[in-house]
Amino acid sequence: MIVLHPAARPLAVVAGVLMLGGSALAQLQLTPTDAPPKASRSVRTKTIKPPPPKEAAKPAKPAPAADAKADAPAPDNPNVDLVYGAYQRGLYKTAFDLAMKRAQDNKDPAAMTMLGVLYANSMGIKRDYGKAIEWYQRAADLGDREAMFALAMLRISGRGSPPDKEAAVKLLASSAKLGEPKAAYNLALLYMDGQTLPQDFKRAAELLRFAADAGNPEAQYALATFYKEGTGVEKNLYKSVRLLQAASLAGNVDAEVEYAIALFNGTGTEKNEAAAVSLLRKAARQNSAIAQNRLAHVLVFGMGAPVDKVEGLKWHIVAKTAGKGDLQLDEALAQATPEERAKAQDAARKWLGIK
Template sequence: MSVLFARRCFAAASCLAAALTLAPANAAESPSYAAYSQGRYLTALDLAEKEASEGSKEAFTLIGEIYSEGLGVSQDLEKAADAYAKAADLGDANAQFSLGALVAEGTGVKKDLRIAADLFERAAQSGHSSAQYNLALIYLNGRGRPSDEAKAAEWMQKAAEQGLAVAQYDLGAFYQFGRGVPIDKVKAAEWTGKAAEAGLPAAQVEYGVMLFKGAGVAADEKAAFEMFSLAAEQGNAVGQNRLARLYANGVAVKEDPVQAAKWHLLARAAGVSDFSLDVLLAKLSKQQREAAEKAAEEWHNDRLSE
């Protein structure tokens, strides 16, 4: 089991959540958003500029998104930041969050973590889950705000309760290691499990370990196998390694050296070494080794074609 800071790159600005949810309450009534949803980006931009001139904060946000992503136009982060700033001043939480992300990374505007924190807090107060998550990271790291683990845990909890999987995963770590909250293995497992159920591969691996060991949750090797399988299929190298070990030792699944070798080869190619599985690989017959290599190659090709 790894420690909190090894699990996630909390300190890097690039680790800040950066997804914009373009869904204003009046989206159904907005011609610009209708055009945007249909992929008619230049039309959406023209309509949004007209709506923005009439005072629509959501229209300014849409303009920012179009320029930020370069949708139908050349990417222009300065224009994106300007549009987001206008929408943020009008109180749009999506714009406050998106401008905060630009300011945090210094893209299109001068980097300033204190201002980014202010923007995230404004959006977070309006219930924006990704802003709440970012604000939690800022308090955790003491960059843009004084370090305060209790506040970090408070904002992480708010984001997690809204169903943000990365927040659920990190809140599980807060409870696991006692960061801003008392150590509570049951709550750690509960929140990690929610993130795993939401499909986050790292959480699936972590929850699989908890299930396997009975840490904060009833021990269930079969359920652990399922978690490792889900993570492995998504390309998580640690999950692939865990799954290989189960196949190699016949734990929770019938012993299968070819399957063990397949997942070990994939995990090893991604940088996860395991001497005991290297030994297993060396002991395979030529036919078994070829079957494992073929299975690994087929899995890899299937991933590339997705």
């Protein structure tokens, strides 16, 4: 039976803090790897769009506009959020002015949170973490869960003030209690890490479940790994694969790889090699070295897809530049004809942007 090796071995947690301008989103990375889990932890960074403040009613996202007044909805409609509308269109100075007026005149916590986002991320105003913290704090004091979450992340990162993890934990707990999935997810991270809070995988699983049920793809992927390994929950491959599917549909690349491998092998789900190969292609194009390696095997050896040695060897070369070597594929590359090898190398250089 042809089998693709799973992307992840027993639970490996790489904990880090992801920074976006002035916002810091603590991010759990259950990194797919064929190496045994390491005791040390590292920081990985990626860009995440800053969370806009929640509002009762938000307009659909229109096209960018140069003239705020010409495109702004009629101000006499009480159900239209002018601040958020300007923010969506990238009119950050307009959003800042409108939010400042609402914050000062109406003591509106959502407007205060928006000011925190704009100050923290240098949108329409010069970046000022101190003022971001001030506005987040004012909104948090009025019960805004988004502000609590954003303020917690700044407290953890130490931007705008000295790091204060104890205060951050309290803010995350309060935000999670008010139903903020990102706060629950990051609180779970701290329980998993075992440094700021006592390590408690059962409590982490409870928090991940809440965030996963709310649609957070990172939490869905993390909880899937919990169910796969029986960490903090009873081992259940069916639940693990269902969560991988949900996270994959939401665009989590690691989940795409894991779900593709489960589909290919028929592990915890019905076997579907065609769907698996399609997902591997998608993840490979998103620069997942694991997906590139598995796709190379599929194409070079005709595993669930027609043989395409040049394309497969291209992905092998690309994956190898990212540290994902493979002796079996090295041998296939060495045995390829000079023409096949040259075409694969040219295709790999093109993908990597090497002239």
